[in-house]
Amino acid sequence: MYIPNEVLLALFLWIALSFLTSKYIVSEFKLHHLLACLLLSVIFIAMYMIIGAFLSAIGIGTVEVALITATWIMFLVARSFIETTNWRVRENVLFAALIIAYILLVIVLAIVAALS
Helix, strand or coil, X not given: CCCXXXXXXXXXXXXXXXXXXXXXXXXXXXXXXXXXXXXXXXXXXXXXHHHHHHHHHHCCCCHHHHHHHHHHHHHHHHHHHCCCCCHHHHHHHHHHHHHHHHHHHHHHHHHHHHHC
């Protein structure tokens, strides 16, 4: 069964964002925090795919440019979704969640490659 890497990345990003948000940003983690983390991960993946497709269609961009732009957009959107008085904590949580999500994705892809 084939699962696209973007779906796995969105799932891992959602899990990492939810865990780090509950641990470092909010004292009481509720359903709307969980849904905000889900929406942030979906927005990140959507922007990553749209910008990557657009840049490759016009032939001027690379995957790195799409990743940086999608990360910047996620940071802008997170200002509205994840409310906190300390913006540095929010940005650290977003960066850590992205790093954790990519590490988990690489581990899962390595395990799948080793098993097949």
